[in-house]
Amino acid sequence: MIGGFVSIHPMVSALYFIGLLLHIMWLNHPLYLLIAWCCLVILHLQTDNGEGLRSVWKGYSMMALVVIVINPLVSSRGSTILTYFRNRPITLESVVYGFVFALLLITMLMMFQVAQKVITEDRFLYLTAWVLPRTAFVIVMIQRLIPLLHSRLQEINAVAKTQGRFNAANRLGKVRVAMESLNVLLVWTLEESLHTAVSMRASGYGSSLRSSYVRYRMETRDYFLLMIMGVMTASIVLGGVQGYGQMNFYPSLAWKPVHLMHTSVYIIWCALPIFINLGEIIQWKLIRLKT
Amino acid sequence: METYQVKNLGFTYPNAEESVLKEISLKVNKGEFLLIGGPTGSGKTTLLRLLKQQTQPVGELTGCIRFEGVSLHDLGEKESAEQIGMVFQQPDNQIVMSTVWQQLCYGMENLGYHPTMMQKRMAEVVPFFGMESWLHQSVETLSGGQKQLLNLAAVMMLQPKVLLLDEPTAQLDPVTANAFIDLLARINQEMSVTVILCEHRLESLYPMANRLLLMKNGSVAYQGKPDEISLKIWHDQDPDFSLYLSNISKLYLKMGKNTSPSVALPMTVKDGKRWFDGFYNSHAKLFKGKHHQITKTNKFENNQVMECSNLYFQYGKMKEPVLKRISFKIYPEEYFVLFGGNGAGKSTLLKLMAGIHLPQRGTMHHHQSKPVGYVAQNPMAYFTKDTVGDQLRQRADDLNIKHSNYFTELIHEFNLEPIMDKHPFDISGGQQQQLVLALVLMADPDLILLDEPTKGLDPARKQTLGKWLKNLQLKGKTIFMVSHDIEFAAAHATRCGMLFDGEIIAMDHPTEFFTNNYYYTTMVHRAVREYLPEEFTEEGVMARWNDTIFP
Numbered sequence: 140m141i142g143g144f145v146s147i148h149p150m151v152s153a154l155y156f157i158g159l160l161l162h163i164m165w166l167n168h169p170l171y172l173l174i175a176w177c178c179l180v181i182l183h184l185q186t187d188n189g190e191g192l193r194s195v196w197k198g199y200s201m202m203a204l205v206v207i208v209i210n211p212l213v214s215s216r217g218s219t220i221l222t223y224f225r226n227r228p229i230t231l232e233s234v235v236y237g238f239v240f241a242l243l244l245i246t247m248l249m250m251f252q253v254a255q256k257v258i259t260e261d262r263f264l265y266l267t268a269w270v271l272p273r274t275a276f277v278i279v280m281i282q283r284l285i286p287l288l289h290s291r292l293q294e295i296n297a298v299a300k301t302q303g304r305f306n307a308a309n310r311l312g313k314v315r316v317a318m319e320s321l322n323v324l325l326v327w328t329l330e331e332s333l334h335t336a337v338s339m340r341a342s343g344y345g346s347s348l349r350s351s352y353v354r355y356r357m358e359t360r361d362y363f364l365l366m367i368m369g370v371m372t373a374s375i376v377l378g379g380v381q382g383y384g385q386m387n388f389y390p391s392l393a394w395k396p397v398h399l400m401h402t403s404v405y406i407i408w409c410a411l412p413i414f415i416n417l418g419e420i421i422q423w424k425l426i427r428l429k430t
Numbered sequence: 431m432e433t434y435q436v437k438n439l440g441f442t443y444p445n446a447e448e449s450v451l452k453e454i455s456l457k458v459n460k461g462e463f464l465l466i467g468g469p470t471g472s473g474k475t476t477l478l479r480l481l482k483q484q485t486q487p488v489g490e491l492t493g494c495i496r497f498e499g500v501s502l503h504d505l506g507e508k509e510s511a512e513q514i515g516m517v518f519q520q521p522d523n524q525i526v527m528s529t530v531w532q533q534l535c536y537g538m539e540n541l542g543y544h545p546t547m548m549q550k551r552m553a554e555v556v557p558f559f560g561m562e563s564w565l566h567q568s569v570e571t572l573s574g575g576q577k578q579l580l581n582l583a584a585v586m587m588l589q590p591k592v593l594l595l596d597e598p599t600a601q602l603d604p605v606t607a608n609a610f611i612d613l614l615a616r617i618n619q620e621m622s623v624t625v626i627l628c629e630h631r632l633e634s635l636y637p638m639a640n641r642l643l644l645m646k647n648g649s650v651a652y653q654g655k656p657d658e659i660s661l662k663i664w665h666d667q668d669p670d671f672s673l674y675l676s677n678i679s680k681l682y683l684k685m686g687k688n689t690s691p692s693v694a695l696p697m698t699v700k701d702g703k704r705w706f707d708g709f710y711n712s713h714a715k716l717f718k719g720k721h722h723q724i725t726k727t728n729k730f731e732n733n734q735v736m737e738c739s740n741l742y743f744q745y746g747k748m749k750e751p752v753l754k755r756i757s758f759k760i761y762p763e764e765y766f767v768l769f770g771g772n773g774a775g776k777s778t779l780l781k782l783m784a785g786i787h788l789p790q791r792g793t794m795h796h797h798q799s800k801p802v803g804y805v806a807q808n809p810m811a812y813f814t815k816d817t818v819g820d821q822l823r824q825r826a827d828d829l830n831i832k833h834s835n836y837f838t839e840l841i842h843e844f845n846l847e848p849i850m851d852k853h854p855f856d857i858s859g860g861q862q863q864q865l866v867l868a869l870v871l872m873a874d875p876d877l878i879l880l881d882e883p884t885k886g887l888d889p890a891r892k893q894t895l896g897k898w899l900k901n902l903q904l905k906g907k908t909i910f911m912v913s914h915d916i917e918f919a920a921a922h923a924t925r926c927g928m929l930f931d932g933e934i935i936a937m938d939h940p941t942e943f944f945t946n947n948y949y950y951t952t953m954v955h956r957a958v959r960e961y962l963p964e965e966f967t968e969e970g971v972m973a974r975w976n977d978t979i980f981p
Contacts, residue, residue, distance in 0.1 A: 338524040
């Protein structure tokens with residue numbers, strides 16, 4: 140999908156994901172985690188038809204399985220003993236905690252994965268430039284330099300090959316040739332970078348305070364979204380402080396009954412990108428109907 | 431008011447005995463297109479770099495430079511960056527950002543422009559340069575020509591009054607080089623930006639330049655209109671600059687010395703053809719000479735140096751094939767030149783032949799036990815040691831020929847004795863190429879592969895290289911080179927080929943190759959093809975013309 144949630148201002152989407160991450164980590168009630176997980180699955184399907192998930196779900200499941208199995212075995216905290224394994228008690232609390240922790244891990248990983256799809260390298264750099272302009276500038280220069288160095292090293296190695304320098308019999312000789320190649324790369328790059336420095340000065344680098352080209356602009360809907368997100372976060376935090384959406388595992392399982400209002404707000408928060416995407420789809424349908 | 435006013439300018443590099451520039455006085459008018467030529471080391475790059483405070487090299491400067499009436503020293507750094515734009519020779523060295531649009535904004539960001547202004551400038555410049563389709567691409571995906579266009583566009587973003595360009599097309603192939611020059615001419619014509627351009631390939635630039643400045647040993651040798659200078663060089667028979675005349679002009683001057691002087695000196699194919707049409711029709715009887723048929727050597731028919739059959743190559747499993755169905759033979763003592771556009775796979779084929787890459791399919795057979803020599807485009811990749819001498823000795827050590835006569839002979843042949851103690855990076859580009867040739871030849875290869883050896887060379891260096899390669903050929907070596915340089919190939923090659931879309935399309939002796947081609951042929955052939963369809967060199971045409979009848 141090109142429009143929808145992917146198209147909102149990077150700062151808004153970054154704030155959303157930060158909020159979501161904090162919520163996931165704080166509100167560890169299985170129901171809440173399940174809600175977040177479901178929403179993320181749908182969001183994954185919306186953003187790239189689930190391509191990203193398809194390649195990693197096996198790894199995620201394996202990891203979840205390991206956590207679920209290991210946690211009760213190594214942790215004997217909790218008061219309800221189910222059984223004994225090699226003289227160690229297996230408690231109900233640590234079994235449940237294993238499940239919840241596995242779910243938490245997977246949800247977080249899935250969130251990071253979708254966040255990476257939404258906040259592309261470009262957008263990430265834009266965000267960095269906001270906070271750390273110099274660092275962002277250096278990152279861009281490095282991004283430019285790495286492929287350049289790579290192609291130069293390939294050229295050097297090609298020449299070394301035709302000169303028979305790689306024919307060294309022993310391992311030490313090979314290491315020597317490799318070091319030599321790196322040395323050539325370094326000297327060559329230093330030589331070229333002198334020219335780059337002159338060229339940078341020629342285009343006025345360092346002559347005044349740098350500004351930065353703004354590729355993304357806040358629109359009305361971005362402000363609107365920020366406002367909704369603010370209101371929702373306030374109410375979620377308010378409920379959270381009172382203990383809603385949380386579960387205590389040790390010494391024994393304890394949780395507050397589900398607060399309908401709090402859970403609904405949480406669902407809306409998690410499903411916010413899905414709604415935005417759906418809105419986009421409906422809008423297209425409407426446009427087609429009207430024309 | 432003049433854009434530049436240079437008075438008695440002199441410049442000496444630190445620790446140098448001789449000054450690079452001596453007593454140069456120069457005026458550049460607003461909106462002028464000034465072309466600066468001259469051999470490598472004549473000081474033209476230094477002169478160009480002195481015209482902008484921020485690019486001035488370290489050294490002792492005498493005389494004064496005024497920019498729009500103000501001394502260059504008094505021009506603020508910001509004004510200088512805005513008003514004087516500079517483009518250098520190496521496209522890669524000038525790009526610091528990783529995507530095209532970032533690089534375009536780079537200069538404006540440096541000067542702290544407001545984002546709205548940047549957007550406006552982008553919206554203007556990007557369509558002018560036709561960069562819309564690659565605006566968001568990463569820089570590494572661009573071709574050399576695109577990179578240089580990007581550098582020009584990035585400079586134009588600041589709306590400069592002057593453009594200083596230091597051999598901007600030296601690293602480009604002719605098609606993209608022409609595109610670059612055309613754009614430069616448009617900028618000069620439509621925006622009245624003053625252009626000061628240093629170049630080696632002057633022929634194609636003569637029609638655009640208002641004024642030509644030829645430099646020699648740090649002083650101005652000629653200054654004036656291109657055609658006037660051409661005539662002057664011809665009359666003086668100046669050995670240093672006769673190479674700078676266009677072949678068409680040379681033909682005209684050699685033949686047309688008896689024609690009426692009312693005809694302006696032709697410098698382009700168009701003018702040359704118009705002149706030759708008239709000349710041939712009035713002097714047809716005089717073209718009595720016979721076409722000099724180059725004898726095709728068949729003595730090695732059954733004795734190939736290398737045989738390739740059905741080569742296929744691609745860079746990765748999912749990548750497009752670069753080479754397809756490549757089959758050809760190379761015979762001993764040949765001088766083969768392979769042409770082809772950008773990305774046709776020429777360099778890849780060379781790398782395959784040198785054994786750097788392996789083909790996916792097909793066979794490649796090298797018939798001699800001797801190695802294959804490979805001269806890469808960039809000499810930097812060869813230099814692993816701190817001095818030229820060490821570099822040569824290490825290679826000789828590797829090959830166990832340190833005490834042989836061959837080693838000393840090579841050093842002597844390529845004039846490397848005087849620079850044995852210098853760092854390979856401190857010697858001139860021409861000397862670097864000599865060193866690389868010596869390093870490659872040390873293994874005594876029978877087949878020498880060269881990747882665009884004439885790139886960025888001045889005419890004199892090119893002639894020397896031609897001579898060296900010819901010598902090698904006479905010594906029984908086989909030469910296979912990839913090039914864009916049609917005039918160079920026409921003067922030296924014994925066989926030519928063309929690569930298109932990964933396949934070898936034509937492969938023939940130069941006569942057939944150049945006379946059958948419409949685009950890939952010499953300027954002389956394009957001018958005379960209607961009347962002398964067999965000729966493609968100035969010498970060939972001259973041989974057909976029997977001028978002994980004239981008193």
